[in-house]
């Protein structure tokens with residue numbers, strides 16, 4: 001149905017979690033190619049990882065799916081980036097009802113800006129619905145164990161990065 005269509009999966013990915021990974025893998029059942037697109041200006045200051053670090057982690061996670069999953073970054077409006085990539089679909093994950101209002105607003109705004117671009121929502125997997133990059137960083141910074149919630153390379157990077165930051169987020 002949607003073969004040859006590129007799906008864009010935008011986000012901060014600071015860092016990528018197993019929730020994101022699960023979503024990408026399930027999306028690949030429907031779409032041939034996905035671009036994991038890291039926003040460089042999502043309106044959030046204080047990212048833990050730089051954009052090159054986040055890109056590198058995403059590339060490492062999907063190194064066995066290189067033909068189908070591409071990691072990229074963009075600034076400016078998501079809809080303009082999607083147009084440059086000739087994408088027709090934006091993928092977003094929904095974890096819980098609390099995500100809905102924010103996601104609904106973004107989807108509506110993006111639709112108003114580019115009506116031909118559709119947003120598809122995927123429910124996050126049942127084992128991942130409580131995982132967020134923010135919580136993962138908080139738990140690691142306070143000495144908690146997040147193994148199993150993020151890919152192995154990300155866990156290593158988190159442990160290296162957080163002590164350097166004086167355990168602060």
Ligand code: PNS
Pocket residue numbers: 010011012013039041042043076077078079105106107109110
């Ligand atoms: O992972 P996040 O932080 O929830 O992702 C939010 C993101 C990056 C998808 C959103 O902030 C975004 O699309 N930023 C790009 C700028 C833009 O287009 N803003 C208008 C959105 S309606």
